[in-house]
Structure formats: C-alpha cells, structure tokens
Amino acid sequence: MDEETTSQASSSPVMQNILLVGFMGCGKSTIGRELHQVLGYPLIDSDEAIEQQAGKSIPDIFAQDGEASFRDLETQLLENLIQNETQHTIISTGGGIITNPANIPLLKQLGFVVWLACSPEVIFERTSRNSNRPLLQCDNPMELIHTLLDQRNPLYQEASHLKINSSNLEIDELTCGILESARYHFSAPNCPPLPQSSACTARNRQ
C-alpha cells in the first residue's frame, strides 16, 4: 500500500479512536462507514453531526452564518469528544478541520489520525458528482483545489500519524490497511487490542 508514517505516536496514553482527515472527496465519510461496519465501532461524521446539531445543511450554515461559524462548530465538536472521553469510535472529519490550528492537537489527542490523500484530478472527479460542498461552488474548482491543497497539505501532515494515497485504492483495501496500522499504533501495553474483523483477516491471508 502507498503509505507513510507522518509522525511518531505520542508517549502519553492515547484515546483509542480512529480519525480520518483529508481533502474533500478523498473518502473520509466512505471509509469511515466501512470501518464502522467492519470493526463494529460507532461512527461520528463531523459534517453530519454538525448538520444535525445546527438543524440545517452545511451549504445553509455557510450561506447564513458564514464559514467562521462552521469552523467554531468543528472545534466545539472535537472539544466535546475529548471532554466526554469518547473511546472506540470512528471519527470522519470535514475536509477543512485542520484549518484551525487549535484543532490539530485535539485531533491527535483523540486517537490514531489517518490522512487520506488524493490527486487533484481524482478530487475534482469525485467532488463534481454533487453540489453539497459550498467551497467548490465557484467558476474554476480545479484551480481552487490546487490552491487549497497547497495551503492544507502541510496541515494534514502535521495533524496525522499516517498518510495514505487513496487515489487508486479500493475501499476494502483502504479499510483493511488502516485497521492493520491502527492495530500497530494501539499496541502499547496499556491499550486493549482492537476487535478482530473476519473480513480483513480473510483478505490479508490472500
């Protein structure tokens, strides 16, 4: 698998959640749902949780309250997860959650953070299928994707323990690869092991 370790795990006790970060369209929600199925852990998709809490869609939050208000809701959500000592949960995040520098230590405190990266071409293709991403509703989305990737890639790097290029990988390959790396990350003596998942055990034997 095309992956690399982006930073060392902290030596302090880790919260045993799996978090997915990365640009719009790189598959955070899709892989989050798959990890939830395979591992049986609850799933929190930050975009969906914020929409539920606000009682309106992300395009409406951006249009009516502004992007800054949405960013505050993202930070509040991470703070609540830490305060509630959330454990054994899959957390898919919104693509811009790393733009608030305060969120980076919060993400890492919550658990094992995987950066799903993609080529600009794949991002363009996947995000052009629907119009629910307000930032990309502009005249030249491809140019904006390049600009935002240049700004955000160092932040995804800083926020994550592992980077995986998801452009050419199937959903089950990504899921099983992430689980294998999470098992390794959580192999500290004070961490209970992740549950076994027969789908990935069978796949890894092939």
Ligand SMILES: Nc1ncnc2c1ncn2[C@@H]1O[C@H](COP(=O)(O)OP(=O)(O)OP(=O)(O)O)[C@@H](O)[C@H]1O
């Ligand atoms: N590995 C993959 N192979 C092929 N298609 C994929 C893969 N991962 C995701 N997709 C497709 O790409 C589209 C975007 O995926 P998804 O909504 O999971 O992205 P996201 O990272 O959650 O984006 P956002 O940041 O906007 O929430 C979906 O149509 C999904 O089915």
Ligand SMILES: O=C(O)C1=C[C@@H](O)[C@@H](O)[C@H](O)C1
């Ligand atoms: O990349 C971004 O800034 C965003 C990504 C989506 O997941 C949503 O969180 C929202 O559309 C903003």
Ligand SMILES: [Mg+2]
């Ligand atoms: Mg998503």
